Amino acid sequence: MNKKYIDLRSDTVTKPSDEMRKAMFEAEVGDDVSQEDPTVNKLEKLAAEILGKEAAILVPSGTFGNQLALFTHCERGTEVILSEDSHIVQHEAGAASMIASVQLRTVKGKKDYYVWDEIDEKVRKKEDIHYPKTSLIVTQNSLGNGSVMPLDEMMNIKKNAEKYNIPVHIDGARIFNAAAYLKTDVKEIAACGDSIMFCLSKGLGSPIGSMLAGTKEFIDKARKKRKIMGGGMRQAGIIAAPGIIAITKMTKRLEEDHKKAKMLAEEFAKYDIFDINPENIHTNIFYLKFKGDKIKFSEKFFEQLEKNNILVYPPRNGGEIRFVTHLDVSFEDIENIIKLIPEMTAKL
Numbered sequence: 636m637n638k639k640y641i642d643l644r645s646d647t648v649t650k651p652s653d654e655m656r657k658a659m660f661e662a663e664v665g666d667d668v669s670q671e672d673p674t675v676n677k678l679e680k681l682a683a684e685i686l687g688k689e690a691a692i693l694v695p696s697g698t699f700g701n702q703l704a705l706f707t708h709c710e711r712g713t714e715v716i717l718s719e720d721s722h723i724v725q726h727e728a729g730a731a732s733m734i735a736s737v738q739l740r741t742v743k744g745k746k747d748y749y750v751w752d753e754i755d756e757k758v759r760k761k762e763d764i765h766y767p768k769t770s771l772i773v774t775q776n777s778l779g780n781g782s783v784m785p786l787d788e789m790m791n792i793k794k795n796a797e798k799y800n801i802p803v804h805i806d807g808a809r810i811f812n813a814a815a816y817l818k819t820d821v822k823e824i825a826a827c828g829d830s831i832m833f834c835l836s837k838g839l840g841s842p843i844g845s846m847l848a849g850t851k852e853f854i855d856k857a858r859k860k861r862k863i864m865g866g867g868m869r870q871a872g873i874i875a876a877p878g879i880i881a882i883t884k885m886t887k888r889l890e891e892d893h894k895k896a897k898m899l900a901e902e903f904a905k906y907d908i909f910d911i912n913p914e915n916i917h918t919n920i921f922y923l924k925f926k927g928d929k930i931k932f933s934e935k936f937f938e939q940l941e942k943n944n945i946l947v948y949p950p951r952n953g954g955e956i957r958f959v960t961h962l963d964v965s966f967e968d969i970e971n972i973i974k975l976i977p978e979m980t981a982k983l
Contacts, residue, residue, distance in 0.1 A: 641968045642946045646809075646838040646892070646919060646961035655840065655877035664872035667693070668862065674872030678879050682846040685882060686831060687822035690854035691846050693875060694866055697808045698727045700832035700845040702734045703864060704804045705771065707857040708830065711736040713770035716757050719743045721775050722806055734864065738767055748775070748784040751795045758799060772796050775806040776824060777813040781896070781920025781959075786817055789827035802829040808837050808845075811886040812918040815893065821886075829853070838889060838919065839881035840962050844874050888962065892919035895960035895969050902973045906980055908932060922955040930954040932983040939979035945972060 642648045651659070665671035675693055682691040694700045701723050705715060715731065717723055719741040723731060731737050740757050742749045759769040774792055776784045789805075796803050805828035807813070814821040825831045830849035835841035847857060861867060868874070893916075900913040900921050910924040925933050933954035940947055940956075950956050960969070 638944050640944045640946050641964060641972060643958045643960065643964060644946050644948050645959050647836055649836075649838075649840050649961050649963045651842045651877050652840060652880075655842070655880050658876035658880060659873045662872040662876035664870035666869050667871040668867040668869060672870060672872045672875070674879070675875040678875040678882075679846070681879060681882060682833075683848050685821060686825040686833075686848045688825060688831070688848040689851040691848035692854050692857055692861060693868075693871060693878070694832075694845050694847055694861060695843065695868070697722070697806075697832060697834045697837065697845045698730065699864065699866055700834075700847040701727065701773075701804075701806055702730045703847055703857055703861055703866070704830050704832060704849075705731055705735040705737060706860045706864070707853060708802050708804060709735050709737045709770040710768070712738075712767055714738045714740050714759065714767040715771045715773060716740045716742065716754055716769060717773035718749050718775065720747075720779060721773060722779060722808065723773060725779070737770065740769075747778050747780060747782045748788065750788050751791050754792065755795065758801070760799065769799070769801055772801055772803045773806060774803060774828065775808075777809045777816070777918050777920075779920075780922055781916065781918045783813045783816045783917040786819060786823060786827070789824065793827045804828055805831040807831045807833040809834070809918065812838055812889050812893070815889045816917045835878040835881045838892065838961060839885040841877040841881040841885075842874075844878050846878075885962070889919070891966075892960045892962065892964075893917070895919070895964060895966060896921055896958065898966075898969050899958060899960070899972060902976060906976065908980060908983070919960045920957065922952075922957050925954050935983050936979065939982055943975050943979065945975075 662674045667675045679691045715737050742753050759766045793803050810833045832847045835844040896919045897916045900916045903909045903911050908929045910926045933950040
């Protein structure tokens with residue numbers, strides 16, 4: 636008999652809906668390398684329209700999309716400025732050095748995100764025999780900890796980058812979560828970048844795929860670079876079909892996941908052992924911290940969660956435990972976790 640787990644490890648663990656599975660089964664397909672797959676073409680057109688960009692291209696994953704953006708924007712040996720905490724730096728296996736052959740120049744922002752004044756001093760403003768050229772600036776929204784970067788800060792980075800003719804790429808893996816929190820059209824966020832990547836499989840329920848969008852010229856160039864990277868897929872309509880449902884329907888329900896995360900955080904905040912402020916929960920992700928010397932209980936609390944069939948990743952960064960709500964975690968699941976917190980904390 637299979638156990639019933641409540642899986643809060645990530646919003647990448649979701650299963651495709653019956654509607655998505657049916658769409659995959661019935662998808663009209665063709666050779667996408669020749670741009671003859673009608674379902675992929677429809678998805679790419681829809682994605683571009685939703686983001687307010689001229690064109691878009693389907694790629695296998697978010698990492699692929701980000702690395703394709705670097706590979707397309709940047710000449711070899713140039714420099715990319717990005718946050719020290721960005722996904723490209725922390726979670727993409729050093730791919731930028733292998734694929735685009737670029738140097739990453741990181742900035743540690745005073746807040747969860749960095750601002751233009753922190754970027755400005757890192758920009759290579761003059762030609763110098765000793766320095767690489769700054770070829771790209773990368774922003775991210777939402778951020779890895781679930782918080783959201785203000786739109787005016789993103790706009791300011793784009794405006795100042797234009798003064799130096801430096802393009803901006805947005806890692807928008809969960810850009811629709813950011814738009815939901817900011818209560819703005821996703822086009823407003825996408826306008827703060829020359830290119831933007833977003834995931835179909837993070838929070839939107841699609842089993843695979845991400846999109847990279849930008850100008851037609853940029854995407855035409857990226858299409859060949861995608862082929863070089865091994866991402867030229869054939870009858871990819873079976874991937875694109877659930878992606879269409881993801882961007883037309885699943886983007887509209889993300890506030891539910893945000894509410895679930897806040898519900899859980901509010902309950903944790905009632906216990907003296909935890910250091911968490913529910914007001915700082917912007918989207919569907921938060922990190923549960925432990926107060927002072929109570930950090931020693933993080934491993935035991937992780938074990939208690941596991942014993943109660945609540946899946947999270949092991950503690951990291953000195954005891955933090957990440958929780959991610961998503962469409963396969965119901966409000967009832969959250970209520971059941973809340974009922975278990977007194978028992979789990981009593982056993983620490």
